[in-house]
Amino acid sequence: MGDDAAKYHALFDQMAQGAFFQSADGTLTDVNPAALDMFGLSLDEFLGRTSMNPQWRVIAEDGSDLPPERHPSMASLSSGLPVRDFIAGVFNPLKESFRWFNLNAIPMFRPGESTPYQVFVTMHDISRQKRxxxxxxxxxxxxxxxxxxxxxxxxxxxxxxxxxxxxxxxxxxxxxxxxxxxxxxxxxxxxxxxxxxxxxxxxxxxxxxxxxxxxxxxxxxxxxxxxxxxxxxxxxxxxxxxxxxxxxxxxxxxxxxxxxxxxxxxxxxxxxxxxxxxxxxxxxxxxxxxxxQKQMQDKLLAKRDELKEANELLEQRVSQRTADLQAAIRERESFSYSVSHDLRAPLRHISSYSSILIEDYGPELPYEARTYLDRMRGAANQMGALIDHLLELSRVARATITPEPVDLSAAAGAILKMLQETEPHRLVCQEIEPGLTVQGDIHLVNQLLGNLLGNAWKYTAKTSFPRIAVGKTTISGKDVLFVTDNGAGFDMNYQGKLFKPFERLHGSEFDGVGIGLATSHQIVERHGGRIWGEGAVGKGATFYFTLGG
Structure with a gap:
């Protein structure tokens, strides 16, 4: 053996990879120690064997028996082409188990020949990775x-x-x-x-x-x-x-x-x-x-079924409540219709006949009788105003909310200008913060501002230097709008009555029926917000509100 052949065989024997040669007829002709260990065979047991040897137990990756002609070495010899990365399991008699290999078979040719005379096979043990x-x-x-x-x-x-x-x-x-x-x-x-x-x-x-x-x-x-x-x-x-x-x-x-x-x-x-x-x-x-996890899922499914039943029951209750509510709304609308038509007619008659009596028979009536007729007509007119405000409160409760951006500063300016035109002789300091906008129903927001600014205008009538302001502040980290004045104010002990219908905190020195703030409260609630007031007698009042975004 020459020096080159000796060096080659020494390298072949020291390879960590298993390697062997197989001749064209399928006979195993040479093998390195690593391959013998992988096969669980001695050199004598290995050399001279062929792929047809019945002692081989070779299986494919799916566990099925691998026919000899499909062994990588035989496939390469018959085709003359390399076979790369072929996975197979070979039974190791020493381990009494299959070991899995990644096999590569390279055909070798003599000069001038087109048929391989032998094949060189390398094998890498992938048993652990396979497992x-x-x-x-x-x-x-x-x-x-x-x-x-x-x-x-x-x-x-x-x-x-x-x-x-x-x-x-x-x-x-x-x-x-x-x-x-x-x-x-x-x-x-x-x-x-x-x-x-x-x-x-x-x-x-x-x-x-x-x-x-x-x-x-x-x-x-x-x-x-x-x-x-x-x-x-x-x-x-x-x-x-x-x-x-x-x-x-x-x-x-x-x-x-x-x-x-x-x-x-x-x-x-x-x-x-x-x-x-x-x-x-x-x-x-x-x-x-x-x-x-499965038991937990089963419990969750059971809970889901319970929740489904509860939801179905809730839907039934909601449907029933909705039907009840719709019935109540119909009754309320019927009541509003009755108030609007059936009560207004006799009130108009009372007011009209009182006026006719005064105009036609006034001089003939005693002074006391004319006074009673004036009071009767005034009471009828006041009751008509109450009916109007009640209907307004009812309409707010039923109104469809159509949210859109509302320029609050412009709306407040327009309302105060209208109030000023009704009493041009009054000098009221008006302060409106520019750029105030809200998202809300434009008609209801205007009605809300009209009520709050109308109250501020009314309750500053007896103030020497009246001031009304509209602006925005921050309370508990949230933006809050406000309408403030320096008018008559109110006693905070009666704060709970502010937004109740017909509850008035002032006497007859100021006009009104006590519906405006109740309507304002209804409008704010319809928008998902809140409203509250702060004040002191003789020092003015401030009404804060939000509109829920």
């Missing part, structure tokens, strides 16, 4: 399954998945009650129920002392592996119908430092290992968490 991927996919399937299935079916599905991962034929899940020192069966795998355990009288809850050797996991709080079940001196007898047990693996589920459940698998064809413990641990925790 982690399988675990991840299994966990994902369980989580997805949980969305559309009840808890019992979910538990069985999880046990079926962990059986598949560990190549087991037994799977069980028990809950542990540390106070009662008892366990209760939560679920068995499909294969356990169908093929393994056909015990007729299945006890679902029993004490730890009556449990089998798998209860050692509860006593120790750690995972246990018994690969030689029949050698255990403390094993208990199996009930009729229970299949024999060869080996078992049981892991605890712990929460807040205490064991709450256990998950067990059994009868793997080969010994259980720490790798199996890791996989079962992951599923034990996942199953507990998903089960807890």
């Amino acid at each position: 982690l991927s399988d675990i991840h996919l299994s966990r994902l399937r369980v989580v997805q399954y949980a969305a559309a299935h009840p808890l019992d079916e979910l538990m069985t599905k999880a046990l079926d998945e962990v059986e598949l991962l560990t190549d087991s034929t037994i799977g069980f899940y028990h809950l542990f009650d540390s106070v009662a020192e008892s366990v209760s069966l939560k679920a068995w795998s499909t294969s356990t129920l169908d093929n393994f355990c056909r015990v007729e009288d299945r006890v679902r809850q029993y004490s730890i002392e009556a449990a089998g050797v798998w209860a050692d996991c509860l006593r120790s709080g750690k995972a246990i592996i018994y690969n030689d079940y029949n050698s255990l001196p403390h094993r208990k007898g199996l009930p009729p119908g229970h299949a024999p047990i060869q080996r078992i693996l049981v892991v605890p589920v712990q929460r807040h430092g205490e064991v709450v459940a256990i998950l067990g698998v059994g009868n793997k064809p080969s010994d259980y290992t720490e790798s199996d413990v890791d996989a079962v641990n992951l599923f034990a925790d996942l199953t507990w968490d998903v089960a807890q």
Whole structure:
């Protein structure tokens, strides 16, 4: 062997990757130590074999047997093309399990020949990555399954998945009650129920002392592996119908430092290992968490159903209340119609006949009789005014709100100008903050301002230097509008009566029927805002209001 060949073979032997050569007829001609370890074979067992050797157990990524002609080396030899990143599982007799490889096969040609004389194959052990991927996919399937299935079916599905991962034929899940020192069966795998355990009288809850050797996991709080079940001196007898047990693996589920459940698998064809413990641990925790979540979801669904029933009942009550309210509105409208038409006519008659009597028979009537007729006519007119204001209050309660931007400064200026024109002899200091805007129904907002400014104008009539102001301030971090004056004011002890109909805080020295502020309160409430007043006798009053945006 030349120096170059010696160097090449030394490098070949020291490769961390597995590598081997296979001749055109499929015979294995050379192999490095890494590959022998991966295959679990000695050099003598390996050399001279072919892909057709019946001792090979090769499976595809989906777990199906891989025919020899589909082995990467044979596919490359037959096609003359490289085969890259081929995933396959090969049974390792020393490990008694399949090991998974990423295989690359490169055909080699002699000069001038178009058919490969051999193939060079490299192999990278991906068993750990494959197992982690399988675990991840299994966990994902369980989580997805949980969305559309009840808890019992979910538990069985999880046990079926962990059986598949560990190549087991037994799977069980028990809950542990540390106070009662008892366990209760939560679920068995499909294969356990169908093929393994056909015990007729299945006890679902029993004490730890009556449990089998798998209860050692509860006593120790750690995972246990018994690969030689029949050698255990403390094993208990199996009930009729229970299949024999060869080996078992049981892991605890712990929460807040205490064991709450256990998950067990059994009868793997080969010994259980720490790798199996890791996989079962992951599923034990996942199953507990998903089960807890599922129970919470079931409770939420039950609550949702209760809420749905409550909502349906509420909708019925709302419908009934709406019908009652509509009936009340119709009655109120009917009443308003009656007030407007049926009461106005006799009042007009009283006022008219009183005026006719005074005009036609005034000189003939005693002074006292004319006085009574004047009072009668005045009372009728006052009652007519009361009816007008009541109808106005009723209309405000029924009016449709059409929100739009309202220039409050301009509206206030227009109202004060109108008031000034009615009493041009009065000199009133008027202060209106510019740029005041609100969102509201323009007609109702104008009516609100008309009432507040009308009151301010009225109650400053006897003030030496009257002042009325409209502006905006900040109270408790919120913008608040106000109308203020330095007129008669009011006693704050009677503040609660401000917005009640017909409640007047002043005597006959000021005109009015006590409806304006009640109407203002109704308008503000219809806009989702609030209104309140502050004042002092002889020192004026301020009315603050918001319109709810």
